[in-house]
Amino acid sequence: MAPSKTPAREEGRNTREARTGAMRAVFERAGFTDVEPPLLQPANVFLDRSGEDIRRRLYVFTDPGGQEICLRPDLTIPTCRLYLEENGGAGQARFCYSAAAFRFEPQGSGKPTEFVQTGAEFFGAKDADAADAEMLALAVDAVRAGGLEKFDIEMGDLALFDALVDALDIPGGWRTRLKRHFWRPAYFKELVARLATNGATERASERTGLLAALDALDEKNARSVIEDVLDLAKIAPVGGRSVAEIAERFLERAADQSAAPLSKETAKLIDTFLALSLKPQDVAKRIRDLTKAAGIKIEKQIGALERRFELIEKKGVDLSRARFETGFGRTLEYYTGFVFELRAKGAGADGVVAGGGRYDGLLQSLGAPTRVPAVGCAITLERLTAALASKGSPSK
Structure with a gap:
């Protein structure tokens, strides 16, 4: 027997739908096309490209034809596959979505195995810094459209670390x-x-x-x-x-x-670099001082970082509460550059309501003929709802 639709349950569903609709509308107004990738995905796509945390939590099974498939654990890779099907890996495209994803959680963890992600993916942008700034600004606007006003911003940039390593002997x-x-x-x-x-x-x-x-x-x-x-x-x-x-x-x-x-000097330099946690306005100078003392230069990446901060602020994002951490790389393997998270009290153990970043190598690994610039973000509805229940007080 199907559960009865009580007024409270109906009201809760309507509130959730209104919230996701308001967030998705932010992306649609910015020119993103609403899509919903298939629920069933080839399992190997995620096994080969996702971090171990997700690999251990996939719902995987074999279909009658013998193919190993899974329920989508997030929307980024399925949206990338949709882009390749429709665009062949060439040209710009802006896709947004609001749909369920699935990850195993141990019984008694209190975490949902099914959750809703609302987000966007921007493919083929020629100006990476501008696209990064736009994606963070859109994530901030969408979270606010969902009702959450108080949150912290944490940022990082994997390209900085790559440049540091390339400069080492x-x-x-x-x-x-x-x-x-x-x-x-x-x-x-x-x-x-x-x-x-x-x-x-x-x-x-x-x-x-x-x-x-x-x-x-x-x-x-x-x-x-x-x-x-x-x-x-x-x-x-x-x-x-x-x-x-x-x-x-x-x-x-x-x-x-x-x-x-x-x-020992190189090991210490790596440790010191990855331990940096600074306000955005202090990042460039601190990294320049550190690398100059070590006799290396990564000016191109530092300059890109400064420009990105300027573009983010021009988009109206207040970075006064933001932090930049050089060791911040999130938990997914496919990120290649700028990464960010929006965090608020009550949104789970880590406080993450939304997150995203740049993943320029992912499309080519999925079959694109050349490297495709790409950046995206996703907001988890259940975490947003939990943060709202806690009045969205900052997590730090």
Whole structure:
């Protein structure tokens, strides 16, 4: 028997629909076309491109045709796939949406497994800084249209860290790994510590067993050995990782045993850089001072950061309560540049009501013929509603 539609339930549904409609209208007035990507998505798309947090929480099953599919865990990747279907990965497009997404939550967590995301994705913009500023301003306007006035803004920029790493005098393979694992704070910290303490004595004591054997092989044969070992031991992928990813991790550890250690000065520079948490007006000077002392320059990225702040303020966003954190990279693998979150008291453990950022590499990995500039944002209705119940007091 279907549940009766009590007046209170009907009123709650009407309020939610009005709230999402008001937020979506902000994007529509800015020229975004309302879309709703398919609910069912190929599972491998998310397994290959999302962070471990999402990979562990996918609702995955096999359809009668044998294809592994999942319920969409967010709207960004499905909207990207829709853009590729309609535009072929060429030209500008502005899409917005308001639809349900699904992620597993342990029983008793109090978190919904089904939630509503209202957001927008901007593809193909030629001026990245202007598009970034517009997306943050739209997110702020949409959250306010949803009824929330008090919130904090946290920002970061992965491109700054990439530029720093590229300027360091370290092996190319280490640059790639540091960039790739930036979004995983715990593992990243472990990685830097391991590279910095990998001295000759430690290498001599640890170069035994499988790692030593792998180091003696070329990459193709080493990868084959690892995959055979995993298969013979009947070891299944863990946390959404594929056998290839596990093999890659073994190869990285074997390479660590042969490489010279990261200098203490370089390790300290990375730690100091990632610990910066500043008001927007103080960021550029502090990073310039830090990099100048280290004898490196990343002026192009610092200049872009300054311009983006100026454009954001021109859009009417008050940055007086905002913070910029150089170590802020969110939890999704596909971000490549500017990232942000809007936070308020009562909106869950982390206080995040909305978030977004730039993901210039994602479209090409999904099949676009070339790299497509892209930036987006998403607001979670349930978190917004919880923050409103707490009167939206700032989270910090």
